[in-house]
Amino acid sequence: MKKQYLLFIVAAGLLTFFSACKNESGYKTLIITGQNNHNWKASSPVLKQILDETGLFSTEITITPDKGGDMKTFDPDFSKYKLVVIDYNGDSWSEKTNKAFVEYVRNGGGVVLYHAADNSFPSWKEYNEMSGLGGWGDRNQKDGPYVYYKNNQLVTDTSAGNGGSHGKRREFLVRTRITDHPITRGLPVAWLHGTDELYSQLRGPAKNMQIIATAFADSAAGGGTMRDEPILMTIGFGKGRIFHTTMGHADEGGGPSMHCAGFITTLQRGAEWAVTGEVTQKVPWDFPSAAGVVFRPDFKEMTLDEAFDNIGNYEIAKSTKYLSCIQSHIRTLAGDEAGMLKIEKMMVKVLKSTQTTVEAKKLLLRELSRIGSDYSVPAIKNLESNAELKDEAEFALSRLSTK
Amino acid sequence: MANKSSRRDFVKRSATLIAGTFILPEIIPSSAFGIGRGTAPSDRIVIGSIGVGSQGMSNMSDFLKLKDTVQFVAACDVDKIHLAKAKATVDLANKNTDCRTYDDYREFLEKEKLDAVSIALPDHWHGIIYSSAANKKINVYGEKPICRTIKDGQSIVNSVKMNNIIWQTGSWQRSLANFHRGAELAINGRAGKIKYIEVGLPDGNKGIGTPPVIPVPAELNWEMWLGPALKVPYRGVSHWDWRWILDYSGGQLTDWAGHHIDIANWGAGLEHTGPVEISGAGVYPVEGIFNVPVEYDFLCKYANGIEMRVANASRLPLGMGTTWHGDLGWVHVDRGDIISASDPKILNEVIGENEIHLYKSENHWQNFVDCVHTGKPAIAPVEVAYRAISVALLGEIAMTTGQTIKWDPDKEEIIGNPVASRLLSRPYRQPWTLPTV
Numbered sequence: 001m002k003k004q005y006l007l008f009i010v011a012a013g014l015l016t017f018f019s020a021c022k023n024e025s026g027y028k029t030l031i032i033t034g035q036n037n038h039n040w041k042a043s044s045p046v047l048k049q050i051l052d053e054t055g056l057f058s059t060e061i062t063i064t065p066d067k068g069g070d071m072k073t074f075d076p077d078f079s080k081y082k083l084v085v086i087d088y089n090g091d092s093w094s095e096k097t098n099k100a101f102v103e104y105v106r107n108g109g110g111v112v113l114y115h116a117a118d119n120s121f122p123s124w125k126e127y128n129e130m131s132g133l134g135g136w137g138d139r140n141q142k143d144g145p146y147v148y149y150k151n152n153q154l155v156t157d158t159s160a161g162n163g164g165s166h167g168k169r170r171e172f173l174v175r176t177r178i179t180d181h182p183i184t185r186g187l188p189v190a191w192l193h194g195t196d197e198l199y200s201q202l203r204g205p206a207k208n209m210q211i212i213a214t215a216f217a218d219s220a221a222g223g224g225t226m227r228d229e230p231i232l233m234t235i236g237f238g239k240g241r242i243f244h245t246t247m248g249h250a251d252e253g254g255g256p257s258m259h260c261a262g263f264i265t266t267l268q269r270g271a272e273w274a275v276t277g278e279v280t281q282k283v284p285w286d287f288p289s290a291a292g293v294v295f296r297p298d299f300k301e302m303t304l305d306e307a308f309d310n311i312g313n314y315e316i317a318k319s320t321k322y323l324s325c326i327q328s329h330i331r332t333l334a335g336d337e338a339g340m341l342k343i344e345k346m347m348v349k350v351l352k353s354t355q356t357t358v359e360a361k362k363l364l365l366r367e368l369s370r371i372g373s374d375y376s377v378p379a380i381k382n383l384e385s386n387a388e389l390k391d392e393a394e395f396a397l398s399r400l401s402t403k
Numbered sequence: 404m405a406n407k408s409s410r411r412d413f414v415k416r417s418a419t420l421i422a423g424t425f426i427l428p429e430i431i432p433s434s435a436f437g438i439g440r441g442t443a444p445s446d447r448i449v450i451g452s453i454g455v456g457s458q459g460m461s462n463m464s465d466f467l468k469l470k471d472t473v474q475f476v477a478a479c480d481v482d483k484i485h486l487a488k489a490k491a492t493v494d495l496a497n498k499n500t501d502c503r504t505y506d507d508y509r510e511f512l513e514k515e516k517l518d519a520v521s522i523a524l525p526d527h528w529h530g531i532i533y534s535s536a537a538n539k540k541i542n543v544y545g546e547k548p549i550c551r552t553i554k555d556g557q558s559i560v561n562s563v564k565m566n567n568i569i570w571q572t573g574s575w576q577r578s579l580a581n582f583h584r585g586a587e588l589a590i591n592g593r594a595g596k597i598k599y600i601e602v603g604l605p606d607g608n609k610g611i612g613t614p615p616v617i618p619v620p621a622e623l624n625w626e627m628w629l630g631p632a633l634k635v636p637y638r639g640v641s642h643w644d645w646r647w648i649l650d651y652s653g654g655q656l657t658d659w660a661g662h663h664i665d666i667a668n669w670g671a672g673l674e675h676t677g678p679v680e681i682s683g684a685g686v687y688p689v690e691g692i693f694n695v696p697v698e699y700d701f702l703c704k705y706a707n708g709i710e711m712r713v714a715n716a717s718r719l720p721l722g723m724g725t726t727w728h729g730d731l732g733w734v735h736v737d738r739g740d741i742i743s744a745s746d747p748k749i750l751n752e753v754i755g756e757n758e759i760h761l762y763k764s765e766n767h768w769q770n771f772v773d774c775v776h777t778g779k780p781a782i783a784p785v786e787v788a789y790r791a792i793s794v795a796l797l798g799e800i801a802m803t804t805g806q807t808i809k810w811d812p813d814k815e816e817i818i819g820n821p822v823a824s825r826l827l828s829r830p831y832r833q834p835w836t837l838p839t840v
Contacts, residue, residue, distance in 0.1 A: 188686040189698060192609065289607070289697045316615065319613065324690070328687070333805065391832055394830070399825050399828075399830055400825070
């Protein structure tokens, strides 16, 4: 008894130790929020969850005084952090805090500017250099050019006019403009983003700025500029790196823009890049494409085990994401025999289950025809006499016997 | 459907002759043999269509323009609305009501005594119906891509060769001046020795989600539409949109391989061979009934050192079309009469008398009809079409398996990978089988 108890204590201690390690080893990150024309109470915890999900960051949220409050009391010690995420659009910070922040970035601190953060601080010169482009707040030609793509050409447009607009919220197609940037490497060149504001007509100093992704603001949705507007940007400021995403307009709980796997992934990758200049995260299997928006209900990437837990319930007209997850996993195995056999065994297990739907079995038989081995054959043969599955079973057996 | 056409009698007699049970008629209607042996050019070839959806009707309209050389007599489709439109179109052109209609290609091929057939079907049907038409010794104008699998392609090529028929692939870009000119500049070394080729094909589109099962429209024979493909319930996707479902097509990649990859091969002298190594990746939809890759990017290496990258247009600097890169520069061609080069002077180059002059055609459909008369090979012969789509099908296998595929272009086999080799063919649902010659 005593021995077991002791083991328990040791195990619990180790767990605490490891989870502490994870936090300790994560890049210390500060999300600044508290004032915004947007729902910061909804967005900031989602941003924290998205970043912490990677295991790379340990994130705190700091909340500024309310609008009109005493901003002198907002005095974070930036030097403690590797990354500062700005989810803030409100009163000016104190002179001291501004200075400390500029110092932090100059010395190599990472920054993520999120959505309406590029509306903030229209008269703070250094902040506008960090954001590259901004909107609203009486921004106009005095603040710098409009920058966008037109007919696949980068345009710097100094014409007079207000900065910042967006049409009606809608899904839009994000187009990667720099495919070999660490943030975008391996991502599709085009992907559909969940319903969001498509920030347009941003203008600013645009110094040391790269536009890595744009979205076409068509006029069909109302208020479109008919330009490919910058959506993801990187900016260099001193030794610091800034990742600027205009996406992510928050509803309660995050809403479609923040649940979009494309928003989540680019934020995670952009944040890592802002800290290190590199991205070590793998492209998730569920990154969206031009085929359609992909939402993550819990902001997490589905695992292979979860896919196998759910595939057996498949019915026509239901989600195909569990199958897609399995297929994607097979592609990444690149023919690795041990890995393929493991997947094959998982498939056969679901195939044999009496709980598995006929439609799910049909899907699995098709997959087994591609990756199966002798291991699958008895289970498939069993289904040959099943009127509903005969065709698929014959299909699989025929292919498995192809020499 | 009284038959008053003397032309038809004439063809009928010749068909009987082929069967070897009849005495010589006065005239040998040579075109009915497949290869012309002296048919008077004034003789119109008798043609019908299998598959009269959008592309089938487009081809029909191109053939109907050749009134003096073509007589359209019959159409076949599994959709009654398609069939009615086809008949109305043919009858209007012929100023009669004689166009015969069929809902089963077997009956069509059996009853109609044709010189030629224009076929435009979903890809999963190509193997069976192209081979069947060839085995009936009917000359074929067949839509690209000519096959859904390598094995289907091999069967088609074999049937066409063994039956000695004229084959024209619907790779009509070959009959346009800019593509011809670009390929001729490339193959004659005007960009230097060709080292690398880029082929840009269309990006994929937004899906339609996961539609429910709905009743099959009364006009559609769904069972026959599916044919050799696995039986699935009708969910509102058949005509046109079949190309976004892997059972029937490989998406934009395979849909367009017969155009820009075909042109790439033409200008690089790769028409009768294939790559030796293929690797790359695709982007597949997460959700939905449409499951073809919406992005694709793969590299093919050839035995002679040439490399060909095939990708959706947004991934490539010059976007859509074919670009041959030589050691001196590049030449690019695309639709819309586009031809450009690293140095504009290249475009003014004259091809000398003793250099390579590529086959010239100014009208793809006329070229087919002419060749049916003369017995000369058409500008887009079957093996060439098979080699063009093979590139895309091997790319598809590389992307699906996540592996580098080694290919023997002479034996037409994947080397050392039995699991990937399974994807070279696709079992047919009973009772369908590939016809033997």
